[in-house]
Amino acid sequence: MAKVLVVTSGKGGVGKTTSTASLGAALAQSGQTVVVVDFDVGLRNLDLVMGAERRVVFDLVNVIQGDAKLAQALIRDKRVDTLSLLPASQTRDKDALTAEGVARIIADLREKFDWVICDSPAGIERGATLAMRHADMAVVVTNPEVSSVRDSDRIIGLLDSKTERAERGERMEKHLLLTRYDSARANRGEMLKTEDVLEILSIPLLGIIPESQEVLRASNIGSPVTLSSPESAPARAYFDAARRLRGELVPMDVPEERRGLVQRLFSRRVA
Amino acid sequence: MKLPNFMTRRASAPIARERLQIVLAHERALNGTSGDLVRLLQEEILAVVARHVKIDRDMVQIKLDRGDSISTLEIDIQMPAEIAAAH
Numbered sequence: 001m002a003k004v005l006v007v008t009s010g011k012g013g014v015g016k017t018t019s020t021a022s023l024g025a026a027l028a029q030s031g032q033t034v035v036v037v038d039f040d041v042g043l044r045n046l047d048l049v050m051g052a053e054r055r056v057v058f059d060l061v062n063v064i065q066g067d068a069k070l071a072q073a074l075i076r077d078k079r080v081d082t083l084s085l086l087p088a089s090q091t092r093d094k095d096a097l098t099a100e101g102v103a104r105i106i107a108d109l110r111e112k113f114d115w116v117i118c119d120s121p122a123g124i125e126r127g128a129t130l131a132m133r134h135a136d137m138a139v140v141v142t143n144p145e146v147s148s149v150r151d152s153d154r155i156i157g158l159l160d161s162k163t164e165r166a167e168r169g170e171r172m173e174k175h176l177l178l179t180r181y182d183s184a185r186a187n188r189g190e191m192l193k194t195e196d197v198l199e200i201l202s203i204p205l206l207g208i209i210p211e212s213q214e215v216l217r218a219s220n221i222g223s224p225v226t227l228s229s230p231e232s233a234p235a236r237a238y239f240d241a242a243r244r245l246r247g248e249l250v251p252m253d254v255p256e257e258r259r260g261l262v263q264r265l266f267s268r269r270v271a
Numbered sequence: 272m273k274l275p276n277f278m279t280r281r282a283s284a285p286i287a288r289e290r291l292q293i294v295l296a297h298e299r300a301l302n303g304t305s306g307d308l309v310r311l312l313q314e315e316i317l318a319v320v321a322r323h324v325k326i327d328r329d330m331v332q333i334k335l336d337r338g339d340s341i342s343t344l345e346i347d348i349q350m351p352a353e354i355a356a357a358h
Contacts, residue, residue: 051290069329
């Protein structure tokens with residue numbers, strides 16, 4: 001039974017696209033069939049983060065308007081063959097996404113994949129509500145920072161009112177993904193702690209992704225971090241989160257960078 | 272001896288720069304013009320083929336690879352066996 005998951009946040013720049021790519025890749029690496037769908041019409045970026053920007057021919061809007069078949073618009077990942085991308089269009093207006101068109105595509109994708117992961121645009125406008133509309137579950141990406149937490153609260157409200165599930169009176173499964181977390185600063189009282197954010201938003205925790213240089217490196221080279229450096233701390237955090245999405249019980253921790261002897265010596269000398 | 276990977280890794284920023292230059296060059300070229308060159312090419316090529324062969328639109332795969340100096344457009348049309356044999 002396919003699962004439709006929306007990755008959303010309200011606020012921009014907190015890591016929706018990075019998390020979509022990494023969770024999608026992590027699920028695909030575990031053998032599940034996955035499609036990641038970019039809903040940010042006009043400002044697509046999932047293709048770039050996935051490293052597929054040179055291969056985009058057709059997009060979500062082309063499929064909705066009947067200019068291309070769904071199969072023609074799907075881009076198969078070159079590294080993991082169970083992972084596909086459906087890009088957003090770059091040039092057309094946002095009204096090109098129709099509610100019926102999105103419903104039809106999500107229904108078709110449900111037939112083909114185990115996971116349909118929708119990367120929401122920032123904001124609470126049409127694009128964001130269409131991305132969450134047909135979801136079975138939501139990953140709310142939040143930074144331990146006041147404006148991000150507030151915007152997440154708004155989005156949780158929308159998830160509980162504007163989605164098909166909510167309108168049918170069913171429960172929308174929501175999970176918190178805390179990104180750019182710095183344990184040391186949280187422990188020193190310089191950053192909101194996980195418990196603070198959980199207490200305020202009161203939705204279950206899916207994972208804590210530590211702040212890491214590896215995330216920028218992954219986006220530079222166009223690869224989900226779970227593929228470019230699977231041993232790194234953020235990659236391990238994403239792998240754990242993906243296992244939790246599949247229903248596994250994985251103890252919650254904040255992975256730390258594993259460093260070799262040489263690096264430890266260097267960093268000690270610098271410190 | 273296996274070097275630690277932080278010493279052997281190529282810096283990633285030059286890769287980011289190169290990728291952005293390629294993708295933005297293509298996107299800027301598309302803005303302002305009618306835009307969908309690839310779609311136009313595809314329609315016209317398919318129309319020419321369709322004059323001679325019956326094409327099932329589900330049997331057409333289109334692939335694009337945008338490069339720095341060369342891009343390749345690949346249109347893969349599967350034809351029914353009897354027609355392919357007759358030509």
